[in-house]
Amino acid sequence: MTVELNHTIVPARDPQASAQFLADILGLRVDPPLAHFTPVRLANQVSLDYDQSDDFEPHHYAFMLGDQEFDAALARIQHGGITHYGDPACRDSGQIYRSKHIEGRRGTYFRDPDGHLMELLTRGATGS
Structure with a gap:
């Protein structure tokens, strides 16, 4: 059996707004609520499950994108x-x-509404 990351919890003051913020930048959709979580599912099926919290330290989340997806996301950030x-x-x-x-x-890099540091990066020539 292989080991894969399935999901991670992202603390947020307003989970729906924070999930929508990221989904809009990445060109994704926010999935229907799962219990008290607001999930955003990535192409590799890893889910970021936004959960309400008022007290947390900001985290760093990095997203690997293709060149075209990076350019589109960067344009949405700038716009x-x-x-x-x-x-x-x-x-x-x-x-x-x-x-x-x-x-x-x-x-x-950019900050989301909760201060989390989001990173968008491309694979580059080596594909890794």
Whole structure:
């Protein structure tokens, strides 16, 4: 049997709004509620299950996208007036990064409504 990540819990003050925010950027849909969770399912069937919480530390979530999906998501970020950064410390505003280690890999960071650091990145030439 292989080991795969099935889901992870994303704490949010307003789970529906936060799930919709991410789904809109990634071009996905928010799944129907599952118990008290608001799920967003990714292409590899991993689910981000948004759960209501008022007290949490922000987390980092990274999403691998194809080049076209990255360009579309970045356009939605820019069109939505969402600040994005070329570095995880959020200093290089309005930038994307290009990997020094993986040829062709691009990425960017942005914060969701709850302060979670979201990262979008492409596979690059090696496909990993």
